[in-house]
Amino acid sequence: MAAAKTRASSFSRHLSTAAPSLGPGLKCGPNGTVLLSSGIPDLDKILGGGFPLGSLVMVMEDAEAPHHMLLLRNFMAQGLVHSQPLLYASPARDPRGFLGTLPSPAASKDDKSRGPEPDQEKGLRIAWQYKKYFGENQLNFDGQRDGKHEYSNEFNLRNPLERHFINGQRVDCVSIQDSPDLSILQDRCTTFLSQLPRNDGSISCAGRIAIQSFCSPQCVYSNMEWEMLSFIRSLKNMVRSSNSVAIITFPPSLLSPSFCKRWQHMADTLLSVKAIQDDDKELAQLLTGYQDMIGFLNVHKVARINTQVPLILEATTFSIKLQKRRYLVLECLNQAPVDGSSGNSDGTSGSCSSSSKTGNLDF
């Protein structure tokens, strides 16, 4: 038995002798992929490290809240901080103006206190009767690695990104409002991605493409559904064979249901943001920290490149909060303590298993 275990399997992975050297802001991920950060450390953690190069991320907007802009801002700012070339397309007349709203990286780590979460693991105390035989050799569960600071930054949404990050870069902005069809955008994407071809070996820099509100109604092409779909497909193919990540946000309520589904299937990583109703007493009873939440983020699909094994998350719905009104954090939803004294007959107590209302959120 023991012998069989130690024998190597007949399939052995052919690994190149040296790990590829990666540029700033990139790290190796599972299954031979290279990851780049989304700009939100919590989201990176949820997705297993970040966005893999070559993947297409789609974000379904909520017409009632601008949270997708927060995701986009962090994504773009992270790219600029790491000097990664950026292509930004939006239906506004002057997309460059949006660059002025990008956040700057947080000053230092001790500027914000993330709560006791990292420390809890370190001081794990075990009541073990044989501890006295082993002296001081306690196992240290060190979950915190400071090397990550380079890969992903916390962004302070109150401070604008310094000008030098934007000016010295290869930052390209496209306005998609007036173009009668998608050929202009297609051309810009093609030229952008041709600078970032993928070949075996080191990756010096990776690029980012951000397309905001793709099927926004004021765009001329917005009723050309098949054209939009084939644009997404060709973008996905181009991105797959280059060292870049593309993120597209779109409002699903403005698409016909069948096209909405098709677009969702196109995505490698699919996220959606949802607005929260203000003064919702039932939600306030159900969840802790309801007052600080500004929205919900749902993770529908996580990119799995080079593998067939899906990533099954413990939780797919997270609350978006602004810590100290500056830092975007994503938290798991926690049930508020149930008040045993309130015997409500209409069942408004926070019981998560027996809810008769079917919510829009993911279960």
Next chain:
Amino acid sequence: MAKSICIALREGALEGELAPTLTIKDSIASPFGLQVFDHVLSQLFSSILAGKSPSQGLILVSFSRSPSFYLELLKNKGINVASSDKRIHILDCYNDPLGWKDQIVEISSTVTVFREVKHMDKLFNSIIELGRGLVGGGKIRFSIAIDSVDEMLRRASVSSVARLLSNLRSHEQISSIFWLLHSDLHKARVTAVLEYLSSMVASLEPSHQLANGQRGDLENFALIEHNSKKGKFHVRFKKRNGRVHVMSEEVHMEQSGINFTPLTSEGAINQGLVPKVQFNLQLSEKERIDKANVVLPFEHQGDNGKPLQIYDGRRSLVDSKHERAVAVENVQTKEESESESESDRQRGEIIYYRDSDDEMPDSDEDPDDDLDI
């Protein structure tokens, strides 16, 4: 709440922000849209005249009603249009929208006829021009009211109308915009587009839903009659912090106009989103401190410099009555101790029967026996 809408429209846009935009949406079941529109219009215009708003003028684009109707309306509300003609201007898209007539009689100086409703960009330019004519150029703002977006959608494509509205919203001289929409006349997507473009959506709904839409049915007749006088008014505000504020009121049609009253019955308005929640496994600060203070069973062993005692079942067990441990690697001692009887041990309070015939086979593994706290 109708009042909050009017306040929001009155306050207008902050610097660098899109103008607050209201969609008034009604349907055949609750057809008070025009009356609500009139109400909001008169409220906004009175605030503009009273100087309560940063907006200095109002442009009314009238598609579905004649401009003279509006002039009458404002007069009836006690607003003297003649003296205030520097503050309101009506773009008449009602009398001759497609330019069929050769001549149009000028109604008044506050009305301009517009003849090319198929061309949204020309409409945009006219609106801006009129607005500038009213308030001057520069940074002074004005508000816009569009009588009915349905008429615009009849003649132009959804995307061009959407472009017009979003350009108006982002124009720096526009303080606030509102329009009326009859939702039955359009596909759901069109309503979704207009809601997407607005920051406030006010929808009128019947207080009692008709059973199956059969209007001839006697039972439904009473309901229809009821619905023709009363309804529910729901407003969804998109707030700046990203949250959605939902409010509701009852609306009554009366001779004098329209009345808004707070909801009488507590209807379940919000469809609660019940997400899958987990239990909170994290500790608060106080809980952490308490946890740190608990002394765990074996923690003190070896701390005070006492020699570690390995119990091996023999009498060499020293005076410490708390210590009893079995060496992990020493299987023999275990077997030895199994054969020992408890009477050999004189010290120590724990009486340990290491009997293999014990009915609880795990008793020697029972950790509670070991606990020394």
